[in-house]
Each structure stands twice: as C-alpha cells, then as structure tokens.
Amino acid sequence: MRLRFLGIIPNTPDTDSPTIWLDEETGDLLIQSYAATEAEVKACREVGSIPGHSTEVPDHEVIIRLPKVMRQYLPGPDSE
Template sequence: MTLRFIAKDPETNGDNCPTVWVDEKSGDFVVQGWKADAETERECLETGGIPDTEAVVRLPARMVEAIREACDVAAGSAVR
C-alpha cells in the first residue's frame, strides 16, 4: 500500500486532526476524522449496521477541497 497524503484540516494546529490520503494502488480513500457522536451513529444505523471493521467519522466541511483533490487522485490511480 502506498498512501499519498492529500491534506489535513486547514484550521487545526496540524497534530491529531482530520486528514485525507489516497491509496495510490487501489484508489481507496483513507481518512482520519472525528469519531461520530452517539446521535450521528444512531442516524447512520437507520440505513444499516456498522460492522466492527468499520467506523463512522466526521470531516469538517472546510475540507471539501481536500476531498475533491482526493477524488481527482483516486480517479487517476492504476486500479479500476
């Protein structure tokens, strides 16, 4: 796995903050975000279960440009 760093939350100090990467081999997104609160998880569960191998995380809307960049990188990755 080769992760390409895209960006960290621009309004944090750079430590322990929401971050976006793209796996350049698979095109998958890798995100670090805030753990969802109980109310958010409850609403997500209305759509389906959350297996132990998955998590609900929240990224701030101000990271939309980083997510767009990640989409562009993923669209150009080798695996499709």
C-alpha cells in the same frame, strides 16, 4: 502501499488534525477524522441506506464525521 498526502484541515492545531491520504495503488482514501457520536450513528441507522440492508455498523467499520472544509481534498471521480 504507496500513500499520497491530500490534505489536512486548514490551520489545524497539533492535537486536532483530520487528514486525508490516497492509496495510489488501489485508489482508496484513508481518512483520519472525528468519530461519529452515538447520536450521529443512531441517526445514520434511522435513515438507513437501501431496503433490506443492515443498519448496524460491523466491528471492522466505523462512521466518521468529515468536516465540510475537508471536502476540498476529496478527489473527483476521474482523478488519479
């Protein structure tokens, strides 16, 4: 795996550091951020996604909250 650092929340203290990396081999993003609260997960389940798709979060997945300021580090669809 070859990771490239994309960004960290600006002016972050040492103990609070949402961060984004890009896996240059797969194009996947690795995101360290805040875990969604139970209320946020419940709201996601209520909204759902597509008809017939489960709204449960599998054990191998998580819902995270990415602060708005971190969106500047997300690569666009045509970025490498």
